[in-house]
Amino acid sequence: CHRLLPKMEGAWEIAFVLFQVWLSIVVGLIVLPAMFGVSLGFTDIYIKVLVKTLEWATLRIQRGQKEQPTLPSQSANGIIEKDDGSMEEEIGELRRSHPKNLAGGDFTMCDAFYFCKKGIENIVEDQVTQRFTSEELASWNLLTRTNNNFRYISVRLTIIWGLGVFIRYCILLPLRITLAVIGLSWLVIGTTLVGLLPSSNAKNWLSDLVHITCYRICARGLSATIRYHNKENRPKKGGICVANHTSPIDIVILANDGCYAMVGQVHGGLMGVIQRSMVRSCPHVWFERSEMKDRHAVAKRLKDHIADKTKLPILIFPEGTCINNTSVMMFKKGSFEIGGTIYPVAIKYDPQFGDAFWNSAKNNMVSYLLRMMTSWAIVCNMWYLPPMTRQDGEDAVQFANRVKSAIAHQGGLVDLSWDGGLKREKVKESFKEEQQKMYSSMIVGLDCHEASEGPV
């Protein structure tokens, strides 16, 4: 019994030493270079190897597919042909072959065909519901989670996949968790320390430093490779930065290259701790749940913030919810009513390396972060677009749509007017009423009063 104890202590000592070595490697090779914005090139090599492997895997799968028929990928045009004609054009075509009788109104029974066909088309494929689930990949990227229709092809492929599982879960995951813990602790500690200083330029500079280094560490913690375009359009102080929203990681991506004042709801728990310490070093805008309901109060706080030219630009996601990065949905007009210069940013992730979309119905935050940390990598492009301001004669909604189109165009995303809130809510009745009104005007003309002709 006495002899066991020293052995156990010995084992603990060895473990402790190993842990120290591990930690110093991580800090020395990853954390410190990250903080100084220096890249040692590990991630680049990793990505190159990954690309080669995935290309090889794609070829193998395609070869395997030639022998067996399988599901063709969903092309950007969708799975069914859709006529793009308006209601008037389509119904007009239907009626062309039908004898017309003008007395008492212009209705024919074949009008229903138009609504019927549109309805069936939308049942097979619609523009909205597909935006709330992950994008389907053209070819498998060796992650089980994206394996929808790919079957066993060959032994070699399975071995590579197995190797991938080992690398991702046993090597990358612990590394990434370590980095995330270091990054977040550094954020909390650093911002609290900076908060103790009196207001001064030095304080602002230090606060920016702490924030950026933390986000850089977190980005390494996701193996994020980010390509920035048009850096000359970077948001300036007193402005509002708007971007399309795919996941909470968007914040890490954006904050890697600039400092922003975050806007959001006050949370409890770990998020709450982070929020409170962040606000000590520089002003962010955190709202209580009750405050969020009062639109005027919200607008006033944001207006005050951007009026102060020493404060950092605000970061807002006008969609209000996470969308799957294939489209941009309706921008809520609140942020566009405040005034100030809008700096649009387009973010497009490459789904081949890891699916960044947060499907909050399927995953909670913790399981989402685990999925992120066990993906291959996060690869994305970010474009800074030229600043925009509201023009004369343009109201907030039109301005919001203009910004949305610019972002969609740059990022290669589909520009939709549908509300991202349809993820959880029902569509408003007023849209149906619009359709009914449009159809009514086809039956009785634009003037929907009593017909001059009485019944026959």
Next chain:
Amino acid sequence: MGLQGWRNVLALKTSKNNNRAAWQRAFPVPLSHSQITRLYSRFHSLDKGENGALSREDFQRIPELAINPLGDRIINAFFPEGEDQANFRGFMRTLAHFRPVEDNEKNKDLTSGEPLNSRTNKLLFAFRLYDLDRDDKISRDELLQVLRMMVGVNISDEQLGSIADRTIQEADTNGDMCISFSEFIKVLEKVDVEQKMSIRFLH
């Protein structure tokens, strides 16, 4: 869909020889292997309750369908009389009405009678949109109700009534003030039903 249905889908995915007869036995709809798998994928994504069948709420969740004035009538077509659940077989069967009509269809051994996507059956589908109580006649009342769905509040009762009257007058040949299916077919004989009531897959 049930275990048998799943087995069928699995059989389709792994079948080495593209045996059309085998597929047709599985589903009474000559769609290609990939099209059926696509539709099953869609069925599954609509089925939020994951119980192998769709309810009316599942359909209503599609925003573009929810704003369609005849949305409720179309959804109703997927549910057989008195039932609240649509399984995959029923889903496919209803969608089969909208397959384009191909001249070289080899489906003589398929079912007795006409295929689901014939011109007549397409017209029958549309007829049933109007025929609310499924008694094979469109009465003035039913026509008025469907018209009301399509126009909302934008047209007065009197005007809508006169539209309904005129429509029935045009179509009714036997004087019973209702439109039977054969009268319906006669009125729409010149309309390009095949084109207007068909959905084309891109693959």
